[in-house]
Amino acid sequence: MKPRTSLLLMALPCFILLIAFSYVPLYGWIYTFFEYKPGVSLSDSAFVGWKYFEIAFSDREVFNVLRNTLVISFLSIICSPLPVFFAILLSEIPGKRYRNFLQTVTTLPNFVSWVLVYSIFFSIFAVDDGLLNQLLFQLGIVNEPTNLLANADIAWYFQTAVGIWKGLGFSAIIYFAAITGIDPEQYDAAKVDGAGLFQMIRHITIPGIIPTYLTLLLLGIGSLLSNGMEQFYVFNNALVEDKIQVLDLYVYKIGLTLSDYSYSIAIGMAKTFVSLVLLFIANWIAKKVRGESIL
Amino acid sequence: MNLKMTWRLRLFHLFNYGILSLFALLCMYPFYYIFIYTISSPDAAGRGKVTLLPIEPTLNNYILMFQNDGIVSAFAVSLSRTVIGTLLSVFVSALFAYVLSRKQTPLRSFMYRVTIASMYLNAGLIPWFLVMKAYGLNNNFLLYVLPGAVSAYFVLLVKVYIEQLPSSLEESAIIDGAGYFTVFIKIIIPLSMPVLAAIGVFAAVGQWNSWFDNMILVDNQKLQTLQYLLWRVLNQSEAIAQAMQRLDTSNLNKMDQVVITPMSIKMTITMIVTLPILLVYPFMQRFFVKGIMLGAVKG
Structure with missing residues (x-):
């Protein structure tokens, strides 16, 4: 067998899997242009053109959902310097063993599923038998149980806090790696010149990790509309739905709870296109400002 | 001062x-x-x-839970999807990465571009759902392991790593008459162990933690994963009632039978789902860190 043929034969099954699971689903977009009902074939469905996109623009709930999506994304952008601070603080812990211990423990929540995260928060914040209420009762601080999981007023902030609890340690790893990559001679030179710890952090460490931070921040623009659906699916309940129903969750609800496939696809499609445009804008900014592409 | x-x-x-x-x-x-x-x-x-x-x-x-068939079966399903899914994903992604790293491969740059573009083109939930059904993957174990077999991100990481390897070993093997597949199995895989371990750990955690595919496309109890079982127990009072009915309490004394609470059932299943991660995680942590650093080199 010719070597080129054998390479092609090796590539083929992989490429077919890629096409089958990443590209064939794109064909499903066509359903949004038809009055499609589950069980009816596409040829028997009426062609409706852009009708479902027009519905989306006049759907009041879509605006509510967009507001939630953007507010939650915005809150997480505001909190995005936290992993940077965390990594800097971690790098100032002198003992290697304790530092490794801290890093291991704080990355743990990133590796459990959202179902588990919900279960953990439920065990602590549940109304009747959650740990927090039990303790507050025993200490005589409250007479009425608190119900943070069903409090619409704080839902946005609560979800942001859950996200930080799960992701902070993990996000910090990349910044910690960037700090370890800074040339130690810079610190030595600064010490000789009489710089203190804070001056070294300000003038060496922070400038050393800013490029990484900005790159990740720009990449984040492409996922402004994607808060993920699992977190909001597991924490959803009737009392907070108004505040935590994000775009991904809405696509799920319209599609699989209400079985309105065509409408759900329209919203998902619009989301993908807007996300792509945002990503290209971010890339364009990166090229202008830093002279290199982030894609 | x-x-x-x-x-x-x-x-x-x-x-x-x-x-x-x-x-x-x-x-x-x-x-x-x-x-x-x-x-x-x-x-x-x-x-x-x-x-x-x-x-x-x-x-x-724990004794009660492990006497429950549903939980034992769900544990076995989760374990199988983790082992099979991880091996498949690592092998296929590495193979593809290797082929894409060889200059002789026909259509190399076309296939590479298609791979990269797949990271940004998201068909969305319903098209994916409909296509999985059309493939007959609903109520099928393959649903858990096939869709993730080629991960563009893994392919990218492994390709970058393979390209840094010295080419002399491979060249001498080819001169000795070895085919590309033999080279991949005998030379590339052993040399790429650090990156393969890193993506393997990511794939394994992802598999163990998955439940959404189970929820929307599998209603066969025999294929229920542990994560989804936990979700049902957390949410549906009838799932708890079922679980409690099926518990064999005969070898406990009367006192204990009275006080088994829904909360203790929820918590115990939560712990059973978490324990494998808690036990394996401290040993795997350095691979995660390595994986992220490899990704950062690319970025």
Whole structure:
């Protein structure tokens, strides 16, 4: 067998899997242009053109959902310097063993599923038998149980806090790696010149990790509309739905709870296109400002 | 001046140790709390007495759960998808990465571009759902392992790594008459172990934690994963009732039978789902870190 043929034969099954699971689903977009009902074939469905996109623009709930999506994304952008601070603080812990211990423990929540995260928060914040209420009762601080999981007023902030609890340690790893990559001679030179710890952090460490931070921040623009659906699916309940129903969750609800496939696809499609445009804008900014592409 | 600096420095270190340790405690304590809750007497646990140490330690909760067929079967399904899914994903992604890294491969740059573009083109939930059904993957174990077999991100990481390897070993093997597949199996895989371990750990965690595919496309009880079982127990009172009915309480004494609570069932299943991660995780942590660093080199 010719070597080129054998390479092609090796590539083929992989490429077919890629096409089958990443590209064939794109064909499903066509359903949004038809009055499609589950069980009816596409040829028997009426062609409706852009009708479902027009519905989306006049759907009041879509605006509510967009507001939630953007507010939650915005809150997480505001909190995005936290992993940077965390990594800097971690790098100032002198003992290697304790530092490794801290890093291991704080990355743990990133590796459990959202179902588990919900279960953990439920065990602590549940109304009747959650740990927090039990303790507050025993200490005589409250007479009425608190119900943070069903409090619409704080839902946005609560979800942001859950996200930080799960992701902070993990996000910090990349910044910690960037700090370890800074040339130690810079610190030595600064010490000789009489710089203190804070001056070294300000003038060496922070400038050393800013490029990484900005790159990740720009990449984040492409996922402004994607808060993920699992977190909001597991924490959803009737009392907070108004505040935590994000775009991904809405696509799920319209599609699989209400079985309105065509409408759900329209919203998902619009989301993908807007996300792509945002990503290209971010890339364009990166090229202008830093002279290199982030894609 | 010098004295003042030392004072500020000390305060900083105190603050630093304090705040990092506090956050570590926040990350760790919930797992510890659930653990001691499940090994305490359900009565004491239900009254909120268990906060620092277990009370009247007992393994009854666990003994009951492991007598339940549903939980044992779900554990087996989750374990199978983790092992098979991870091996498949690592092997296929590495093979593709290797082929894409050889200049002789026909259509190389076309296939590479298609791979990269797949990271940004998201068909969305319903098209994916419909296509999986059309493939006949609903109520099929393959649904758990096939869609993730080629991950563009893994392909990218492995390709970058393979391209850094010295080419002399491969060239001499080819001169000795070895085919590309033999080279891949005998030379490339052993040399790429660090990156393969890193993506393997990511794939395994992803597989163990998956439940959404189970929820929307599989209703066959025999294919139920542990994560989805936990989700149902957390949410549906009838799922708990079912689980409790199926529990064989005959070898416990009367007192214990009375006090098995929905909360202790929820917590015990939570712990069973978490334990494999808790046990394996500390040994795998360096692979995660390595994986992220490899990704960062690319970015």
